Amino acid sequence: MSAAQGVSAGGGWGAYVAARDAAVRELRGRVLEIGAGYGANFAQLRADVQWWGLEPSPRRRGALEAAARRHGHDTPPLAAPAEDIPIADASVDAVLGTTVLCSVRDQARVLDEVARVLVPGGRVVLADHVAARPGTGSYRLQRMVRPWSRLLDHGCDPLRDTERAVGASPLLVDSVERFEIPVIARLRVPFVVIRAYSR
Numbered sequence: 001m002s003a004a005q006g007v008s009a010g011g012g013w014g015a016y017v018a019a020r021d022a023a024v025r026e027l028r029g030r031v032l033e034i035g036a037g038y039g040a041n042f043a044q045l046r047a048d049v050q051w052w053g054l055e056p057s058p059r060r061r062g063a064l065e066a067a068a069r070r071h072g073h074d075t076p077p078l079a080a081p082a083e084d085i086p087i088a089d090a091s092v093d094a095v096l097g098t099t100v101l102c103s104v105r106d107q108a109r110v111l112d113e114v115a116r117v118l119v120p121g122g123r124v125v126l127a128d129h130v131a132a133r134p135g136t137g138s139y140r141l142q143r144m145v146r147p148w149s150r151l152l153d154h155g156c157d158p159l160r161d162t163e164r165a166v167g168a169s170p171l172l173v174d175s176v177e178r179f180e181i182p183v184i185a186r187l188r189v190p191f192v193v194i195r196a197y198s199r
């Protein structure tokens with residue numbers, strides 16, 4: 001994370017959602033959304049972006065395509081995993097991924113692909129839950145639920161260190177905002193909103 005220019009911390013679900021949505025609203029031009037799910041970010045994306053979605057789940061992709069059309073985006077979502085983005089080098093201005101890096105098979109490969117498809121200086125917004133500090137009760141809870149979430153929640157891995165993965169990727173980290181979301185008693189799940197850009 002040596003390239004980070006700003007790191008800030010906040011608290012609570014509301015603060016996380018507000019920070020994530022603010023970062024989504026900053027994106028301009030041709031925006032590729034990876035793991036777009038059912039299209040939860042359409043309400044936040046600027047109306048003038050040229051949206052391109054990628055969603056490997058056939059069931060979600062159908063609903064996503066319908067939601068995209070309702071928001072004026074006619075390009076059908078790409079049926080592919082973010083490890084193999086089927087578009088040309090340097091073809092988008094921004095990449096967005098919310099609660100996706102927790103689920104992908106190979107974070108490093110996805111981040112290489114994100115860097116490849118971005119124009120130089122292209123923007124990246126990633127928002128996700130990440131691993132708590134090892135040794136804490138929150139980390140132990142995440143380790144306990146991990147086999148179940150991997151199995152039942154689309155491969156979701158609660159122990160990902162996404163901030164470190166982005167720092168180790170070809171992308172340059174611009175800022176990281178961290179949030180601690182209470183779950184049970186004093187246990188907290190950390191969430192991050194990461195802004196980065198391509199070289």
Ligand SMILES: C[S@@+](CC[C@H](N)C(=O)[O-])C[C@H]1O[C@@H](n2cnc3c(N)ncnc32)[C@H](O)[C@@H]1O
Binds near residue numbers: 036099105
């Ligand atoms: C927790 S959902 C988040 C959906 C949406 N981004 C949101 O914020 O509501 C995770 C999404 O990532 C997708 N996904 C899982 N593995 C993926 C991969 N390797 N590449 C791209 N998307 C993937 C899932 O199909 C699912 O739609």
